[in-house]
Amino acid sequence: MKFVQPKVFLIGETRVVKEGVEAYLEHLGAPGWSTDAPSDGEAVSEVMGRLCYRSFEPGLNPNVTRVRQGNAAYIENIIRVGHGSVLEHPVLNFIFADVSRVVTHELVRHRAGTAVSQESLRFVRLDALSAYVPTQIRENEQGMEIFVRTLEQLETLQRELATLYGIDEAGSFDTKKKLTSAFRRVAPIGLATTIGWSCNFRTLRHVIELRTDPHAEEEIRYLFGEVFRIVRERYPNVFADYEVETVDNLPWVKTSHGKV
Ligand SMILES: Cc1cc2nc3c(=O)[nH]c(=O)nc-3n(C[C@H](O)[C@H](O)[C@H](O)COP(=O)(O)OP(=O)(O)OC[C@H]3O[C@@H](n4cnc5c(N)ncnc54)[C@H](O)[C@@H]3O)c2cc1C
Numbered sequence: 335m336k337f338v339q340p341k342v343f344l345i346g347e348t349r350v351v352k353e354g355v356e357a358y359l360e361h362l363g364a365p366g367w368s369t370d371a372p373s374d375g376e377a378v379s380e381v382m383g384r385l386c387y388r389s390f391e392p393g394l395n396p397n398v399t400r401v402r403q404g405n406a407a408y409i410e411n412i413i414r415v416g417h418g419s420v421l422e423h424p425v426l427n428f429i430f431a432d433v434s435r436v437v438t439h440e441l442v443r444h445r446a447g448t449a450v451s452q453e454s455l456r457f458v459r460l461d462a463l464s465a466y467v468p469t470q471i472r473e474n475e476q477g478m479e480i481f482v483r484t485l486e487q488l489e490t491l492q493r494e495l496a497t498l499y500g501i502d503e504a505g506s507f508d509t510k511k512k513l514t515s516a517f518r519r520v521a522p523i524g525l526a527t528t529i530g531w532s533c534n535f536r537t538l539r540h541v542i543e544l545r546t547d548p549h550a551e552e553e554i555r556y557l558f559g560e561v562f563r564i565v566r567e568r569y570p571n572v573f574a575d576y577e578v579e580t581v582d583n584l585p586w587v588k589t590s591h592g593k594v
Contacts, residue, residue, distance in 0.1 A: 335485050336464035338432035338526045340553060342560040344568070346427030346532075350374040355381060364390040371405035373569050375424030375535060380408050383420040409571040418594035421536035421572065422447060426565070430557060432526045434466055437554050440545070441529065447537030451530035456515040461496070463489040464526040466553050469582070488522055535572050538565065539594060546587040559585040
């Protein structure tokens with residue numbers, strides 16, 4: 335049995351196709367336009383936003399005599415006026431490892447703008463358990479003793495069942511799968527597992543706001559604090575309006591432009 339801390343891996347993100355953007359700008363009549371966006375995702379949001387009013391430069395739309403200069407000012411305005419749909423275009427791909435099934439149950443409640451691939455405990459056999467230990471347990475000697483004893487017992491149970499049913503000797507993968515699936519029913523909800531989670535910028539802003547709030551559960555607060563740390567640095571303009579307050583040693587990530 336092992337104690338673990340959730341881990342965040344950003345494994346993919348939206349990429350600009352430069353020739354495509356140039357061809358579109360040529361088609362529109364604004365071949366000289368360029369962006370100072372710090373990331374491709376922010377560039378894509380800017381292009382999608384500007385195409386709405388042809389606001390790449392004055393004159394493309396006779397109604398537009400002035401345009402906002404620069405990606406930071408452009409995205410700031412998008413967020414301030416709540417034109418959130420342009421933030422749906424770029425997608426980020428995360429892997430969250432060593433997170434409990436408590437966290438994954440909470441995470442999949444966010445449906446809009448997400449994609450999920452979860453480690454299958456029907457296929458992957460639990461021969462060792464690992465878990466995140468919440469503060470209330472960690473700071474109480476007796477609580478910790480009960481926590482550890484229970485997890486050790488449940489881990490032993492997995493091995494006993496595997497031996498009893500001779501799963502290693504089972505010929506077909508189908509039999510192994512059915513047995514593995516049956517055994518997982520006596521595994522704890524706190525066991526650490528892995529989930530792949532993709533989302534767009536708009537969704538991520540909303541989920542960070544909800545899941546770092548002090549009313550949310552400790553483990554998911556920690557997880558989205560880590561997510562925020564990564565995305566704030568990588569996509570500074572999309573997350574520029576956030577302030578961080580520390581509560582319970584965890585970041586509470588807040589903005590006055592909630593759910594754009
Ligand atoms: C602190 C905390 C405690 C919670 N406690 C509980 C609990 O006790 N029990 C429980 O069941 N859940 C609980 N939840 C989960 C919560 O109710 C939501 O299901 C979850 O936060 C997903 O957020 P969302 O509804 O904004 O959905 P998302 O999928 O993140 O959607 C984003 C937004 O899109 C819009 N949207 C999405 N889907 C629809 C739709 N079908 N129709 C109309 N508009 C839509 C809404 O405006 C929504 O806010 C809790 C969440 C938090 C943060």
